[in-house]
Amino acid sequence: MAIVQSEQRDAYRRVQYEPSVSAALAGKTVKSLTRFGSRYGVLIAFLILWQIASRLGWLSPAVFPPLDAILTALWNGLAGGGLLDDIAISLQRAGIAFSAAVLVGIPLGLFMGQVKAVERSLDPILQLFRQTSALALYPVFILLLGLGEASKVFVIFWATLFPTLLATIGGVKQADPKLIEMARVYGASRLSIFRRVVLPGAVPSIFVGLRLSATTALLLLIAAEMIGANSGVGFQVMNAQYNFQIPLMFAAILLLAILGLGANYMLERLQGRLCRWNQLNR
């Protein structure tokens, strides 16, 4: 028995060390298929189950239309240009709000993280604002800014600001005092310590905030468009439901999911490029 086992092990080793090219290729393909399967298997199974359940009537097709009907609705919407306009206006709203939140949140966060007195006195009001649901404030923003674009963009901005701001403050505050001391020994000024030690160290944390903010921006976008808009992907979800165009409704929902995934993917790529060093630690 033991001999057989060791024989098998040796055979295995021989295969390992002297693989023919085709065997290596096959092994590689199997390996990457396995990896793909373990990553996306559940997702694919879910989609197939949906399709089958809807087609065979396990689920009411009126509420859960089959995937092909959803994709057809999506294609028609895109080809007809109707959904494209909605995407454009939604991206514009979320984009302006997100950019404004980044432009305000990161510099303000860097400043607040550096100056203890400012952080101490601003923190309570920030916590209050953060805990107040942005949607609860939406009526206030509508009163102030009207029912147009400004109030929608502002409510998204408001909710989007906090994740970036707080993550930036956190990133600056957790700068390693030992590294700062090292820089001091070599005569670094306060500015160069900030530029060369504190800021690069805060970048991974800032990215966590940016990704949270992007998710929040889309969330608030949809809510704002559902409450008071007559265009946009979020409006389209609501509108299609009113008109009982259920495949179109799901098409719009799918579109929102894709927008979210896309935003996250882009931020991940940017983060990978800016913080290659940080990936090494994981």
Add this chain to the structure above:
Amino acid sequence: MTQTHVTSRGEVSIRDLSKSFSLNGRALKVLRNIDLDVASGQCIAIVGASGSGKTTLLRILAGLEAADSGDVLIDGAPIHGVGAERAVIFQEPRLLPWLTVMENVVFPLEIRKIAGDDSIKCAHRYLRLVGLTDFADAYPAQLSGGMAQRVGIARALAVQPELLLLDEPLGALDAMTKMTMQEELARIWAEEHVTMVLVTHDLEEAIYLADKVVILPRQKGSAIRTVEVDLPRPRDRSNPGFVSLRQSLLAEFGLH
């Protein structure tokens, strides 16, 4: 001997230095009336039980902390804070994780606005000295503890200090790596002719590297004791003189 004395690079004299910390509102005297001289190019080791203030003394020399009273003179001039003639090697490598090994060594040169080409050349030289030329493009996370500390040493040497301050530089390394690094430090010190002040709790390390071992007393108020290490270099840990000196230093701490 007279040559080095004339240039007097990195000569340290500490005069009547005292320092106390406040602990729960009570003043705690850490250093009391310390007098100490380090000749140019000498290597001295400061040993003492924990809490004896050896690290505090080093931090004062580095300019990271101010003394309550007394003077620290380097080449005859009193120090005010950190200075370009000094560099510190800490117990941790303290490398910037987002910079490569090369960029970490160049970092202090950039801070001191030394021109790009010169600094790269200088960094290369010291990376070669610590044997890390092949790792110039690696990130700190990819290095072992000993390698990371070598980068820290190269970085400190790259600024070409007159006085190199080492705060338990090998304290975090395993025994084998530690001994290798002690040999490297001895070699670097011999090649670079830099004055070194080494704080350590390892008596063997102190004897291996130093010309003079300074023992900070545990009882505050009693004087510091200095022991000359009159052994040939490179030092041999099994040399009878080495062994007996180690025994007598251990006895100072009530250990055998």
